[in-house]
Amino acid sequence: MDYYIGQLSNRPLDKLDETVLWIVRLGVYQLHFLRIPDRAAVHESVSLCRKFKKTSATSFVNALLRGFQREDILLPHDNSAHSLAIRFSHPEWLVVRYLKRYGVKLTENLLQRNNQPPTPFLWVNSFKTDLVDFCSQLDAESIPYEVYPQLPNCVIVRYPNFSRHILYQKGYCFFMDLASQEIVKLVQVENKLRIGDFCCAPGGKSVLLASRKSANASFFCSDVNLSRLKDARKRFELYEIPDRNFVQADFQFTGPFQELFDFVLMDVPCSGLGTLRSNPDIRWRCSEQDLKRFHNLQFNLLKKGFDILQQGGELIYSTCSTEPEENEWVIQKFLSEEPRAILKGKFYRSFPEFHLGDCFFAAQIGFIFEQLIGQFNFVSS
DSSP: OHHHHHHHOSSOGGGSOHHHHHHHHHHHHHHHHSOOOHHHHHHHHHHHHHHTTOGGGHHHHHHHHHHHHHOOOOOOOSOSHHHHHHHHTOOHHHHHHHHHHHHHHHHHHHHHHHTSOOOOEEEEOTTTOOHHHHHHHHHHTTOOEEEOTTSTTEEEEOOTTGGGSHHHHTTSEEEOOHHHHGGGGTOOOTTOSEEEEESOTTOHHHHHHHHHSOTTOEEEEEESOHHHHHHHHHHHHHTTOOSOEEEEOOTTTOOOOSSOEEEEEEEOOOOOTTOTTTOTTHHHHOOHHHHHHHHHHHHHHHHHHHHTEEEEEEEEEEESOOOGGGTHHHHHHHHHHOTTEEEEEEEEEEOGGGOSSOOEEEEEEEEOOGGGTTSSOOOOO
16 A cells, blocks of 8 residues: 555655554555445544544645556556565565565465465364264354364364354364464374473463373473463463463573483574464564574573473474564574484474465474484584
């Protein structure tokens, strides 16, 4: 919309009063996307100027919106970063990054996918039901669904307001993106006795971990945000998950645990740039400068998580970001500074062009026994 406005305005957009700019954006949106009569959209926009005491801008707003009605403004169609950013409503700095890594065709496909609604994946709560019974209840109510066979208890339910359905309200399932559910491909906790999920809120991956652990394993969930931690606890209660231990802690500065863990999940805070279909506003709230801040935070959290891992243990580091500063660069820096750590396998990435879910990154890191230090190459590929 800002491109359209910029083509019609006789003033640069950064020189416009912020309230007036938002009024014009709302007016252009109504004219372009909604079935509101043109005259009503223009009239309402001018009225908003008066309501917010911007009467001096009424003529400008009226003229610009009338011009938008008359003019047939075409979006640029070349493959430059600037044009792609306008055409697909992405920040130009992010498009520049995509083009450098993926080239034009893959970038166009990714930008297009980012603007599509997310696929409604559910995880069926194995603590309260099983996949067969759950699907039988959907069949009984003629609710359309698809079982996703590559993952356990994964179902796509395309049904309006399914979050209000009794099955959802009573904790028999919950929405969880495919990329997040695929962490089960990496998680091997059946033989682990002390398991920790740190940065656990809102708790979705914690539930998947709990569903795979053995009955005699200790399971701890921790997060720095007390309110979000309480929400995660409520989810565990709703889903009837036993053996839940919740601890508030800021792992950047301290670790509250005296005993070591043999499995640690660090699903660290990140930019969320891999979740633009589910969270489209992130593209405008996140800046390129934020990536350095996230990198430093993530590196510190990874070090703290590894500090509470015992020899022979395993840590999974994960983000929902597409950007290397938050993914490969964090792991590579950590491995170069920590001789006791080894990358197990290759980096795991999901990419929307080839994947129904969000973008997701994960790496498996092992704590090798002291007598083996020096026998491994720690450079990842």
